[in-house]
Amino acid sequence: MSVFSVPRLRAFVLAVLPVLAFLIVWEAYVRIAGTDPTVLPSPSRILLTTFDSLGVLLVNTRQTLIEAGVGMGIALVAGCALGALIAASPMLRRMLYPPLVVSQTIPMIALAPLLVIWFGFGILPKLLVVALVTFFPIVVSVADGLASTEPEMIRLLQSMGASRWQIFWKVRAPGSLPYLFSGVKISITYAVIGAIFAEYVGAFQGLGILMQNAKNSYRADLMFSAILVTAVLSVGMFLAVVGLEKLLIPWHARSTQREEG
Amino acid sequence: MARVALANQRVSAHATVTAAGVYKSYRLDGEPLPVLEDVSFEIGSGEFVSFVGPSGSGKSTLLNLLAGLEEPDRGRITISGSTDRLGHAAYMPQKDLLLPWRSALDNAVLGMEVHGVPREDARHRAREMFEIAGLAGFERSLPAALSGGMRQRVAFLRTVLTPGSVMLLDEPFGALDSLTRSELQEWLMRMWERLSTTVVLVTHDVEEALLLSDRVYVMTRRPGRIKLVHEVGLPRPRSLEVLDSEEFVRSKSALLRAVRGEV
Numbered sequence: 084m085s086v087f088s089v090p091r092l093r094a095f096v097l098a099v100l101p102v103l104a105f106l107i108v109w110e111a112y113v114r115i116a117g118t119d120p121t122v123l124p125s126p127s128r129i130l131l132t133t134f135d136s137l138g139v140l141l142v143n144t145r146q147t148l149i150e151a152g153v154g155m156g157i158a159l160v161a162g163c164a165l166g167a168l169i170a171a172s173p174m175l176r177r178m179l180y181p182p183l184v185v186s187q188t189i190p191m192i193a194l195a196p197l198l199v200i201w202f203g204f205g206i207l208p209k210l211l212v213v214a215l216v217t218f219f220p221i222v223v224s225v226a227d228g229l230a231s232t233e234p235e236m237i238r239l240l241q242s243m244g245a246s247r248w249q250i251f252w253k254v255r256a257p258g259s260l261p262y263l264f265s266g267v268k269i270s271i272t273y274a275v276i277g278a279i280f281a282e283y284v285g286a287f288q289g290l291g292i293l294m295q296n297a298k299n300s301y302r303a304d305l306m307f308s309a310i311l312v313t314a315v316l317s318v319g320m321f322l323a324v325v326g327l328e329k330l331l332i333p334w335h336a337r338s339t340q341r342e343e344g
Numbered sequence: 345m346a347r348v349a350l351a352n353q354r355v356s357a358h359a360t361v362t363a364a365g366v367y368k369s370y371r372l373d374g375e376p377l378p379v380l381e382d383v384s385f386e387i388g389s390g391e392f393v394s395f396v397g398p399s400g401s402g403k404s405t406l407l408n409l410l411a412g413l414e415e416p417d418r419g420r421i422t423i424s425g426s427t428d429r430l431g432h433a434a435y436m437p438q439k440d441l442l443l444p445w446r447s448a449l450d451n452a453v454l455g456m457e458v459h460g461v462p463r464e465d466a467r468h469r470a471r472e473m474f475e476i477a478g479l480a481g482f483e484r485s486l487p488a489a490l491s492g493g494m495r496q497r498v499a500f501l502r503t504v505l506t507p508g509s510v511m512l513l514d515e516p517f518g519a520l521d522s523l524t525r526s527e528l529q530e531w532l533m534r535m536w537e538r539l540s541t542t543v544v545l546v547t548h549d550v551e552e553a554l555l556l557s558d559r560v561y562v563m564t565r566r567p568g569r570i571k572l573v574h575e576v577g578l579p580r581p582r583s584l585e586v587l588d589s590e591e592f593v594r595s596k597s598a599l600l601r602a603v604r605g606e607v
Protein backbone atom coordinates (compact mmCIF):
# COMPACT_ATOMS: atom_id res chain seq x y z
CA MET A 84 0.00 0.00 0.00
CA SER A 85 1.42 3.41 -0.96
CA VAL A 86 1.93 6.04 1.72
CA PHE A 87 -0.49 8.39 -0.04
CA SER A 88 -3.32 5.95 -0.71
CA VAL A 89 -6.85 7.19 -0.17
CA PRO A 90 -7.68 5.08 2.94
CA ARG A 91 -4.49 6.26 4.65
CA LEU A 92 -5.20 9.87 3.80
CA ARG A 93 -8.69 9.45 5.17
CA ALA A 94 -7.37 7.92 8.39
CA PHE A 95 -4.93 10.79 8.75
CA VAL A 96 -7.60 13.45 8.23
CA LEU A 97 -9.91 11.70 10.71
CA ALA A 98 -7.15 11.63 13.32
CA VAL A 99 -6.18 15.26 12.85
CA LEU A 100 -9.67 16.74 12.70
CA PRO A 101 -10.55 16.65 16.44
CA VAL A 102 -7.12 17.99 17.38
CA LEU A 103 -7.53 20.85 14.94
CA ALA A 104 -10.99 21.64 16.27
CA PHE A 105 -9.66 21.66 19.82
CA LEU A 106 -6.82 24.05 18.89
CA ILE A 107 -9.24 26.44 17.16
CA VAL A 108 -11.54 26.55 20.18
CA TRP A 109 -8.52 27.09 22.44
CA GLU A 110 -7.16 29.91 20.27
CA ALA A 111 -10.57 31.59 20.08
CA TYR A 112 -11.15 31.32 23.82
CA VAL A 113 -7.76 32.89 24.68
CA ARG A 114 -8.32 35.75 22.23
CA ILE A 115 -11.90 36.51 23.23
CA ALA A 116 -11.38 36.13 27.00
CA GLY A 117 -7.98 37.83 26.85
CA THR A 118 -6.41 35.44 29.38
CA ASP A 119 -3.02 36.17 30.92
CA PRO A 120 -0.39 34.35 28.74
CA THR A 121 1.54 33.29 31.88
CA VAL A 122 -1.54 31.28 32.82
CA LEU A 123 -2.78 30.01 29.46
CA PRO A 124 -0.99 31.01 26.26
CA SER A 125 -2.70 30.58 22.92
CA PRO A 126 -1.61 27.82 20.51
CA SER A 127 -0.23 30.40 18.10
CA ARG A 128 1.88 31.93 20.86
CA ILE A 129 3.19 28.48 21.84
CA LEU A 130 4.14 27.84 18.24
CA LEU A 131 6.00 31.15 18.05
CA THR A 132 7.82 30.42 21.32
CA THR A 133 8.79 26.99 19.99
CA PHE A 134 10.42 28.55 16.95
CA ASP A 135 12.06 31.32 19.01
CA SER A 136 13.50 28.84 21.54
CA LEU A 137 14.43 26.17 19.02
CA GLY A 138 18.08 26.29 20.07
CA VAL A 139 17.53 25.72 23.76
CA LEU A 140 14.80 23.15 23.04
CA LEU A 141 17.10 21.14 20.79
CA VAL A 142 19.98 21.10 23.28
CA ASN A 143 17.72 19.81 26.03
CA THR A 144 15.87 17.39 23.75
CA ARG A 145 19.18 15.87 22.72
CA GLN A 146 20.04 15.21 26.36
CA THR A 147 16.64 13.64 27.09
CA LEU A 148 16.78 11.57 23.91
CA ILE A 149 20.18 10.14 24.88
CA GLU A 150 18.93 9.26 28.36
CA ALA A 151 15.76 7.65 27.03
CA GLY A 152 17.60 5.78 24.28
CA VAL A 153 20.49 4.46 26.36
CA GLY A 154 18.15 3.68 29.27
CA MET A 155 15.95 1.68 26.89
CA GLY A 156 19.05 -0.10 25.60
CA ILE A 157 20.00 -1.13 29.13
CA ALA A 158 16.42 -2.27 29.77
CA LEU A 159 16.46 -4.26 26.54
CA VAL A 160 19.65 -6.16 27.38
CA ALA A 161 18.71 -6.73 31.03
CA GLY A 162 15.08 -7.54 30.11
CA CYS A 163 16.01 -10.11 27.48
CA ALA A 164 18.51 -11.76 29.81
CA LEU A 165 16.04 -11.91 32.71
CA GLY A 166 13.22 -13.04 30.44
CA ALA A 167 15.41 -15.83 29.08
CA LEU A 168 16.33 -16.91 32.61
CA ILE A 169 12.68 -16.95 33.68
CA ALA A 170 11.74 -19.02 30.62
CA ALA A 171 14.71 -21.35 31.12
CA SER A 172 13.41 -23.28 34.12
CA PRO A 173 10.37 -23.39 36.42
CA MET A 174 12.70 -23.03 39.41
CA LEU A 175 14.24 -19.82 38.10
CA ARG A 176 10.77 -18.59 37.26
CA ARG A 177 9.59 -19.10 40.83
CA MET A 178 12.74 -17.43 42.15
CA LEU A 179 12.77 -14.40 39.86
CA TYR A 180 9.17 -13.56 39.07
CA PRO A 181 7.90 -12.49 42.54
CA PRO A 182 10.78 -10.08 43.31
CA LEU A 183 10.36 -8.63 39.83
CA VAL A 184 6.68 -7.93 40.35
CA VAL A 185 7.39 -6.44 43.77
CA SER A 186 10.08 -4.22 42.23
CA GLN A 187 7.39 -2.69 40.05
CA THR A 188 5.43 -1.55 43.10
CA ILE A 189 8.22 0.74 44.33
CA PRO A 190 7.03 4.31 43.64
CA MET A 191 9.44 6.05 41.29
CA ILE A 192 8.73 9.31 43.13
CA ALA A 193 10.53 7.83 46.15
CA LEU A 194 13.24 5.98 44.27
CA ALA A 195 14.34 8.74 41.88
CA PRO A 196 15.51 11.19 44.62
CA LEU A 197 17.37 8.34 46.30
CA LEU A 198 19.12 7.51 43.04
CA VAL A 199 20.16 11.16 42.74
CA ILE A 200 21.49 11.10 46.30
CA TRP A 201 23.45 7.94 45.56
CA PHE A 202 24.73 8.67 42.06
CA GLY A 203 24.67 12.48 41.80
CA PHE A 204 23.33 14.80 39.11
CA GLY A 205 25.01 13.01 36.21
CA ILE A 206 23.43 10.79 33.57
CA LEU A 207 23.58 7.54 35.58
CA PRO A 208 20.48 8.03 37.78
CA LYS A 209 18.48 9.03 34.67
CA LEU A 210 19.56 5.91 32.85
CA LEU A 211 18.59 3.84 35.88
CA VAL A 212 15.15 5.44 36.17
CA VAL A 213 14.46 4.93 32.46
CA ALA A 214 15.70 1.35 32.61
CA LEU A 215 13.63 0.63 35.72
CA VAL A 216 10.37 1.96 34.29
CA THR A 217 10.86 0.28 30.91
CA PHE A 218 12.35 -3.14 31.60
CA PHE A 219 9.39 -4.90 33.17
CA PRO A 220 7.21 -5.14 30.04
CA ILE A 221 10.28 -6.42 28.19
CA VAL A 222 11.00 -9.14 30.77
CA VAL A 223 7.39 -10.32 30.73
CA SER A 224 7.08 -10.30 26.96
CA VAL A 225 10.38 -12.13 26.42
CA ALA A 226 9.55 -14.76 29.05
CA ASP A 227 6.08 -15.29 27.54
CA GLY A 228 7.47 -15.26 24.00
CA LEU A 229 10.08 -17.90 24.74
CA ALA A 230 7.47 -20.05 26.49
CA SER A 231 5.03 -19.72 23.59
CA THR A 232 6.87 -22.14 21.29
CA GLU A 233 4.67 -25.00 20.16
CA PRO A 234 5.77 -28.15 22.04
CA GLU A 235 5.43 -30.12 18.79
CA MET A 236 7.94 -27.81 17.15
CA ILE A 237 10.43 -28.49 19.93
CA ARG A 238 9.84 -32.23 19.61
CA LEU A 239 10.41 -32.04 15.86
CA LEU A 240 13.80 -30.43 16.47
CA GLN A 241 14.59 -33.01 19.15
CA SER A 242 13.78 -35.81 16.73
CA MET A 243 16.38 -34.30 14.40
CA GLY A 244 18.87 -34.61 17.24
CA ALA A 245 19.01 -30.86 17.93
CA SER A 246 20.68 -29.60 21.11
CA ARG A 247 18.92 -27.27 23.58
CA TRP A 248 21.11 -24.52 22.24
CA GLN A 249 20.06 -25.17 18.63
CA ILE A 250 16.41 -25.29 19.65
CA PHE A 251 16.78 -21.97 21.44
CA TRP A 252 18.40 -20.10 18.57
CA LYS A 253 16.53 -21.71 15.67
CA VAL A 254 13.04 -21.83 17.14
CA ARG A 255 12.44 -20.21 20.50
CA ALA A 256 14.37 -16.98 20.11
CA PRO A 257 13.05 -15.98 16.68
CA GLY A 258 9.54 -17.01 17.73
CA SER A 259 9.70 -14.67 20.71
CA LEU A 260 10.51 -11.58 18.62
CA PRO A 261 6.88 -10.49 18.03
CA TYR A 262 6.35 -10.66 21.79
CA LEU A 263 9.54 -8.69 22.39
CA PHE A 264 8.35 -5.96 20.05
CA SER A 265 4.98 -5.75 21.83
CA GLY A 266 6.89 -5.25 25.08
CA VAL A 267 9.18 -2.64 23.59
CA LYS A 268 6.23 -0.71 22.16
CA ILE A 269 4.77 -0.42 25.66
CA SER A 270 8.14 0.38 27.20
CA ILE A 271 9.16 3.05 24.73
CA THR A 272 6.19 5.21 25.69
CA TYR A 273 7.48 5.25 29.28
CA ALA A 274 11.09 5.96 28.30
CA VAL A 275 10.84 9.70 27.56
CA ILE A 276 8.52 10.37 30.50
CA GLY A 277 10.91 8.44 32.75
CA ALA A 278 13.89 10.48 31.59
CA ILE A 279 12.01 13.77 32.09
CA PHE A 280 10.89 12.72 35.55
CA ALA A 281 14.45 11.80 36.54
CA GLU A 282 15.72 15.16 35.28
CA TYR A 283 13.05 16.96 37.20
CA VAL A 284 14.44 15.45 40.39
CA GLY A 285 17.90 16.83 39.70
CA ALA A 286 19.89 17.45 36.55
CA PHE A 287 21.91 20.02 34.63
CA GLN A 288 20.20 19.63 31.30
CA GLY A 289 17.23 18.04 29.61
CA LEU A 290 13.55 18.65 28.94
CA GLY A 291 12.74 18.01 32.61
CA ILE A 292 15.05 20.83 33.69
CA LEU A 293 13.69 23.05 30.92
CA MET A 294 10.17 22.46 32.24
CA GLN A 295 11.27 23.23 35.77
CA ASN A 296 12.89 26.46 34.68
CA ALA A 297 9.85 27.42 32.63
CA LYS A 298 7.65 26.87 35.66
CA ASN A 299 9.92 28.88 37.95
CA SER A 300 10.00 31.83 35.54
CA TYR A 301 6.24 31.75 34.79
CA ARG A 302 6.88 30.83 31.15
CA ALA A 303 3.74 28.81 30.49
CA ASP A 304 4.38 29.18 26.75
CA LEU A 305 7.81 27.57 27.06
CA MET A 306 6.31 24.84 29.22
CA PHE A 307 3.84 24.03 26.45
CA SER A 308 6.67 24.07 23.90
CA ALA A 309 8.52 21.52 25.99
CA ILE A 310 5.36 19.39 26.19
CA LEU A 311 4.99 19.61 22.42
CA VAL A 312 8.58 18.47 21.90
CA THR A 313 8.11 15.64 24.41
CA ALA A 314 5.08 14.40 22.51
CA VAL A 315 6.91 14.55 19.19
CA LEU A 316 9.86 12.72 20.72
CA SER A 317 7.75 9.92 22.20
CA VAL A 318 5.70 9.42 19.06
CA GLY A 319 8.89 9.48 17.01
CA MET A 320 10.50 6.77 19.11
CA PHE A 321 7.33 4.67 18.98
CA LEU A 322 7.18 4.96 15.20
CA ALA A 323 10.87 4.04 15.01
CA VAL A 324 10.09 0.81 16.88
CA VAL A 325 7.15 0.07 14.58
CA GLY A 326 9.42 0.66 11.58
CA LEU A 327 12.09 -1.59 13.02
CA GLU A 328 9.48 -4.28 13.65
CA LYS A 329 8.34 -4.20 10.03
CA LEU A 330 11.97 -4.40 8.95
CA LEU A 331 13.11 -7.18 11.26
CA ILE A 332 10.06 -9.43 11.43
CA PRO A 333 8.21 -8.91 8.14
CA TRP A 334 6.84 -12.46 8.48
CA HIS A 335 4.87 -11.40 11.54
CA ALA A 336 3.19 -8.41 9.87
CA ARG A 337 2.39 -10.71 7.01
CA SER A 338 0.78 -13.47 9.04
CA THR A 339 -1.32 -11.04 11.10
CA GLN A 340 -2.52 -9.36 7.92
CA ARG A 341 -3.61 -12.73 6.65
CA GLU A 342 -5.53 -13.48 9.82
CA GLU A 343 -7.35 -10.18 9.54
CA GLY A 344 -8.41 -11.28 6.05
CA MET B 345 12.14 -52.54 -9.94
CA ALA B 346 14.18 -49.35 -10.30
CA ARG B 347 15.39 -48.53 -6.84
CA VAL B 348 18.40 -46.35 -7.52
CA ALA B 349 19.79 -44.54 -4.50
CA LEU B 350 20.57 -40.86 -5.03
CA ALA B 351 24.30 -40.32 -4.68
CA ASN B 352 23.78 -37.38 -2.34
CA GLN B 353 21.54 -39.24 0.06
CA ARG B 354 23.04 -41.12 2.99
CA VAL B 355 21.85 -44.67 2.51
CA SER B 356 22.58 -47.25 5.15
CA ALA B 357 22.33 -50.94 4.53
CA HIS B 358 21.25 -51.29 8.13
CA ALA B 359 18.27 -48.97 8.14
CA THR B 360 16.16 -51.44 10.08
CA VAL B 361 13.47 -50.57 12.62
CA THR B 362 12.54 -53.06 15.31
CA ALA B 363 10.22 -53.19 18.28
CA ALA B 364 10.22 -56.10 20.71
CA GLY B 365 7.58 -56.50 23.41
CA VAL B 366 6.88 -52.78 23.67
CA TYR B 367 4.52 -51.56 26.38
CA LYS B 368 3.66 -47.92 26.93
CA SER B 369 1.15 -46.29 29.23
CA TYR B 370 0.42 -42.73 30.26
CA ARG B 371 -1.20 -41.43 33.38
CA LEU B 372 -4.67 -39.95 33.28
CA ASP B 373 -5.86 -38.36 36.54
CA GLY B 374 -3.44 -40.58 38.45
CA GLU B 375 -4.79 -43.75 36.82
CA PRO B 376 -2.47 -45.62 34.44
CA LEU B 377 -3.73 -45.46 30.85
CA PRO B 378 -2.28 -48.32 28.81
CA VAL B 379 -1.75 -47.18 25.24
CA LEU B 380 0.45 -49.85 23.65
CA GLU B 381 0.61 -53.49 24.68
CA ASP B 382 3.13 -56.07 23.55
CA VAL B 383 3.88 -54.47 20.20
CA SER B 384 6.57 -56.26 18.23
CA PHE B 385 7.67 -55.97 14.61
CA GLU B 386 10.73 -55.97 12.40
CA ILE B 387 11.04 -53.65 9.45
CA GLY B 388 13.84 -54.38 7.03
CA SER B 389 16.08 -51.80 5.43
CA GLY B 390 14.32 -50.05 2.55
CA GLU B 391 10.88 -51.41 3.37
CA PHE B 392 7.74 -49.31 3.30
CA VAL B 393 5.25 -50.26 6.01
CA SER B 394 2.03 -48.70 7.26
CA PHE B 395 0.14 -48.74 10.53
CA VAL B 396 -3.61 -48.31 10.38
CA GLY B 397 -6.04 -48.35 13.29
CA PRO B 398 -8.81 -46.46 15.01
CA SER B 399 -8.26 -43.11 16.61
CA GLY B 400 -6.54 -43.41 19.96
CA SER B 401 -4.99 -46.78 19.20
CA GLY B 402 -1.54 -45.37 19.91
CA LYS B 403 -0.21 -44.84 16.39
CA SER B 404 1.27 -41.42 17.09
CA THR B 405 2.59 -42.72 20.39
CA LEU B 406 4.33 -45.49 18.47
CA LEU B 407 5.99 -43.01 16.10
CA ASN B 408 7.12 -40.86 19.04
CA LEU B 409 8.67 -43.97 20.54
CA LEU B 410 10.34 -44.92 17.25
CA ALA B 411 11.71 -41.39 16.85
CA GLY B 412 13.23 -41.62 20.32
CA LEU B 413 11.17 -38.77 21.76
CA GLU B 414 9.88 -41.17 24.39
CA GLU B 415 10.99 -44.47 25.85
CA PRO B 416 8.82 -47.58 26.27
CA ASP B 417 7.87 -48.75 29.78
CA ARG B 418 8.96 -52.22 28.78
CA GLY B 419 10.50 -53.71 25.66
CA ARG B 420 13.12 -52.51 23.25
CA ILE B 421 13.09 -50.31 20.18
CA THR B 422 15.99 -50.00 17.77
CA ILE B 423 16.87 -48.11 14.63
CA SER B 424 19.76 -49.59 12.65
CA GLY B 425 20.30 -51.92 15.57
CA SER B 426 20.74 -49.19 18.16
CA THR B 427 18.36 -47.98 20.88
CA ASP B 428 19.95 -44.53 20.52
CA ARG B 429 17.36 -43.11 18.12
CA LEU B 430 17.19 -39.30 18.42
CA GLY B 431 18.67 -37.78 15.30
CA HIS B 432 18.59 -41.06 13.39
CA ALA B 433 15.14 -40.86 11.82
CA ALA B 434 13.43 -38.16 9.80
CA TYR B 435 10.14 -37.56 11.56
CA MET B 436 7.16 -35.85 9.94
CA PRO B 437 4.48 -35.01 12.49
CA GLN B 438 0.91 -34.53 11.36
CA LYS B 439 1.11 -30.73 11.52
CA ASP B 440 3.40 -29.14 8.95
CA LEU B 441 5.19 -27.17 11.70
CA LEU B 442 6.91 -24.75 9.34
CA LEU B 443 8.76 -21.87 10.96
CA PRO B 444 6.87 -18.74 9.86
CA TRP B 445 9.99 -16.58 9.64
CA ARG B 446 11.83 -18.93 7.32
CA SER B 447 11.31 -19.07 3.58
CA ALA B 448 10.08 -22.35 2.12
CA LEU B 449 13.66 -23.21 1.13
CA ASP B 450 15.08 -22.40 4.57
CA ASN B 451 12.36 -24.50 6.19
CA ALA B 452 13.23 -27.42 3.94
CA VAL B 453 16.91 -27.31 5.00
CA LEU B 454 16.17 -27.25 8.76
CA GLY B 455 16.97 -30.92 9.32
CA MET B 456 20.21 -30.71 7.39
CA GLU B 457 21.12 -27.55 9.28
CA VAL B 458 20.62 -29.27 12.63
CA HIS B 459 22.85 -32.08 11.42
CA GLY B 460 25.55 -29.60 10.52
CA VAL B 461 25.36 -29.83 6.72
CA PRO B 462 27.05 -26.68 5.32
CA ARG B 463 24.48 -24.02 4.45
CA GLU B 464 25.19 -23.67 0.74
CA ASP B 465 25.41 -27.41 0.28
CA ALA B 466 22.04 -27.85 2.02
CA ARG B 467 20.37 -25.14 -0.01
CA HIS B 468 21.71 -26.56 -3.22
CA ARG B 469 20.22 -29.98 -2.42
CA ALA B 470 16.91 -28.48 -1.39
CA ARG B 471 16.68 -26.42 -4.57
CA GLU B 472 16.91 -29.55 -6.69
CA MET B 473 14.09 -31.11 -4.68
CA PHE B 474 11.88 -28.04 -5.11
CA GLU B 475 11.82 -28.75 -8.82
CA ILE B 476 10.75 -32.34 -8.31
CA ALA B 477 8.10 -31.38 -5.77
CA GLY B 478 6.56 -28.83 -8.12
CA LEU B 479 7.51 -26.01 -5.80
CA ALA B 480 9.95 -24.28 -8.17
CA GLY B 481 9.57 -20.51 -7.91
CA PHE B 482 8.34 -20.64 -4.31
CA GLU B 483 11.76 -21.09 -2.68
CA ARG B 484 11.69 -17.62 -1.15
CA SER B 485 8.01 -17.55 -0.18
CA LEU B 486 7.12 -17.44 3.49
CA PRO B 487 4.85 -20.26 4.75
CA ALA B 488 2.00 -17.74 5.22
CA ALA B 489 1.99 -17.21 1.45
CA LEU B 490 1.73 -20.92 0.61
CA SER B 491 -1.37 -23.07 0.25
CA GLY B 492 -2.00 -25.97 2.65
CA GLY B 493 -0.88 -28.52 0.08
CA MET B 494 2.30 -26.58 -0.67
CA ARG B 495 3.12 -26.28 3.03
CA GLN B 496 2.64 -30.02 3.40
CA ARG B 497 5.02 -30.57 0.51
CA VAL B 498 7.63 -28.29 2.08
CA ALA B 499 7.28 -30.22 5.36
CA PHE B 500 7.68 -33.41 3.38
CA LEU B 501 10.80 -32.09 1.65
CA ARG B 502 12.19 -31.18 5.05
CA THR B 503 11.62 -34.77 6.14
CA VAL B 504 13.12 -36.27 2.99
CA LEU B 505 16.17 -34.01 3.24
CA THR B 506 16.75 -34.66 6.94
CA PRO B 507 19.75 -36.96 7.21
CA GLY B 508 18.78 -40.43 8.36
CA SER B 509 17.80 -43.53 6.51
CA VAL B 510 14.41 -43.99 8.20
CA MET B 511 11.35 -41.84 7.59
CA LEU B 512 8.49 -41.72 10.10
CA LEU B 513 5.36 -40.17 8.63
CA ASP B 514 2.32 -39.42 10.82
CA GLU B 515 -0.70 -38.98 8.57
CA PRO B 516 1.32 -36.84 6.19
CA PHE B 517 -1.63 -36.23 3.87
CA GLY B 518 -4.39 -36.22 6.45
CA ALA B 519 -5.42 -32.60 6.08
CA LEU B 520 -5.49 -32.49 2.29
CA ASP B 521 -8.22 -32.61 -0.32
CA SER B 522 -8.40 -35.87 -2.26
CA LEU B 523 -6.81 -34.50 -5.43
CA THR B 524 -3.72 -33.06 -3.72
CA ARG B 525 -3.66 -36.17 -1.62
CA SER B 526 -3.33 -38.61 -4.49
CA GLU B 527 -0.85 -36.30 -6.16
CA LEU B 528 1.35 -36.40 -3.08
CA GLN B 529 0.88 -40.14 -2.59
CA GLU B 530 2.14 -40.77 -6.07
CA TRP B 531 4.98 -38.36 -5.50
CA LEU B 532 5.94 -40.10 -2.24
CA MET B 533 5.94 -43.41 -4.06
CA ARG B 534 8.32 -42.11 -6.74
CA MET B 535 10.50 -40.50 -4.11
CA TRP B 536 10.75 -43.70 -2.09
CA GLU B 537 11.54 -45.73 -5.20
CA ARG B 538 14.47 -43.42 -5.86
CA LEU B 539 15.75 -43.00 -2.30
CA SER B 540 15.37 -46.55 -0.98
CA THR B 541 14.85 -45.33 2.56
CA THR B 542 12.89 -47.25 5.16
CA VAL B 543 9.45 -45.68 5.63
CA VAL B 544 6.99 -46.10 8.50
CA LEU B 545 3.67 -44.48 7.62
CA VAL B 546 0.76 -43.95 10.00
CA THR B 547 -2.61 -43.39 8.39
CA HIS B 548 -6.36 -43.68 8.84
CA ASP B 549 -6.74 -44.47 5.19
CA VAL B 550 -6.64 -48.16 4.24
CA GLU B 551 -6.36 -47.38 0.51
CA GLU B 552 -3.38 -45.16 1.13
CA ALA B 553 -1.69 -47.85 3.20
CA LEU B 554 -2.26 -50.51 0.52
CA LEU B 555 -1.19 -48.30 -2.36
CA LEU B 556 2.12 -47.37 -0.77
CA SER B 557 3.21 -50.22 1.46
CA ASP B 558 5.01 -53.52 1.34
CA ARG B 559 3.25 -54.49 4.57
CA VAL B 560 0.31 -53.13 6.57
CA TYR B 561 -0.12 -53.50 10.34
CA VAL B 562 -3.65 -53.14 11.72
CA MET B 563 -3.84 -51.93 15.32
CA THR B 564 -6.58 -52.69 17.82
CA ARG B 565 -8.50 -50.14 19.81
CA ARG B 566 -6.68 -48.80 22.88
CA PRO B 567 -4.67 -50.38 24.38
CA GLY B 568 -3.13 -50.84 20.92
CA ARG B 569 -1.90 -54.24 19.90
CA ILE B 570 -1.04 -55.50 16.47
CA LYS B 571 -4.17 -57.29 15.32
CA LEU B 572 -3.29 -58.17 11.76
CA VAL B 573 -0.22 -58.14 9.53
CA HIS B 574 -0.99 -57.95 5.83
CA GLU B 575 1.70 -58.47 3.19
CA VAL B 576 0.81 -56.42 0.12
CA GLY B 577 1.41 -58.47 -3.00
CA LEU B 578 0.93 -55.69 -5.54
CA PRO B 579 3.80 -55.45 -8.06
CA ARG B 580 6.14 -52.47 -8.11
CA PRO B 581 6.52 -49.86 -9.40
CA ARG B 582 2.89 -49.02 -8.69
CA SER B 583 0.69 -46.26 -10.01
CA LEU B 584 -2.76 -45.07 -9.04
CA GLU B 585 -4.19 -47.64 -11.50
CA VAL B 586 -3.63 -50.48 -9.03
CA LEU B 587 -6.57 -49.01 -7.10
CA ASP B 588 -8.85 -50.82 -9.58
CA SER B 589 -6.99 -54.16 -9.59
CA GLU B 590 -8.68 -57.25 -8.21
CA GLU B 591 -5.90 -57.93 -5.72
CA PHE B 592 -6.20 -54.39 -4.37
CA VAL B 593 -9.97 -54.57 -3.93
CA ARG B 594 -9.71 -57.93 -2.16
CA SER B 595 -6.97 -56.71 0.21
CA LYS B 596 -8.89 -53.55 0.89
CA SER B 597 -12.06 -55.31 1.97
CA ALA B 598 -10.04 -57.66 4.20
CA LEU B 599 -8.26 -54.76 5.87
CA LEU B 600 -11.44 -52.72 6.20
CA ARG B 601 -13.12 -55.64 7.93
CA ALA B 602 -10.21 -55.87 10.36
CA VAL B 603 -10.25 -52.13 11.07
CA ARG B 604 -14.05 -51.93 11.30
CA GLY B 605 -14.08 -54.70 13.83
CA GLU B 606 -12.26 -52.22 15.99
CA VAL B 607 -14.16 -48.98 15.46
Ligand SMILES: Nc1ncnc2c1ncn2[C@@H]1O[C@H](COP(=O)(O)OP(=O)(O)OP(=O)(O)O)[C@@H](O)[C@H]1O
Pocket residue numbers: 370371377379397398399400401402403404405406566
Ligand atom coordinates in the same frame (compact mmCIF):
# COMPACT_ATOMS: atom_id res chain seq x y z
N1 LIG C 1 1.52 -37.35 26.40
C1 LIG C 1 0.40 -38.03 26.73
N2 LIG C 1 -0.09 -38.00 27.97
C2 LIG C 1 -1.21 -38.68 28.30
N3 LIG C 1 -1.92 -39.41 27.44
C3 LIG C 1 -1.50 -39.48 26.16
C4 LIG C 1 -0.32 -38.79 25.73
N4 LIG C 1 -0.14 -39.04 24.41
C5 LIG C 1 -1.16 -39.83 24.04
N5 LIG C 1 -1.97 -40.10 25.08
C6 LIG C 1 -3.15 -40.97 25.04
O1 LIG C 1 -2.78 -42.15 24.38
C7 LIG C 1 -3.80 -42.61 23.52
C8 LIG C 1 -3.25 -42.84 22.16
O2 LIG C 1 -2.90 -41.61 21.57
P1 LIG C 1 -2.25 -41.50 20.12
O3 LIG C 1 -2.10 -40.07 19.83
O4 LIG C 1 -1.04 -42.33 20.06
O5 LIG C 1 -3.38 -42.15 19.22
P2 LIG C 1 -3.49 -42.25 17.64
O6 LIG C 1 -3.64 -43.67 17.29
O7 LIG C 1 -2.38 -41.50 17.02
O8 LIG C 1 -4.86 -41.51 17.36
P3 LIG C 1 -5.30 -40.64 16.11
O9 LIG C 1 -5.56 -41.61 15.01
O10 LIG C 1 -6.54 -39.97 16.56
O11 LIG C 1 -4.19 -39.69 15.81
C9 LIG C 1 -4.90 -41.58 23.60
O12 LIG C 1 -5.93 -42.09 24.42
C10 LIG C 1 -4.26 -40.37 24.23
O13 LIG C 1 -5.18 -39.71 25.05
Ligand SMILES: [Mg+2]
Pocket residue numbers: 403404405514
Ligand atom coordinates in the same frame (compact mmCIF):
# COMPACT_ATOMS: atom_id res chain seq x y z
MG1 LIG D 1 -2.21 -39.73 15.84
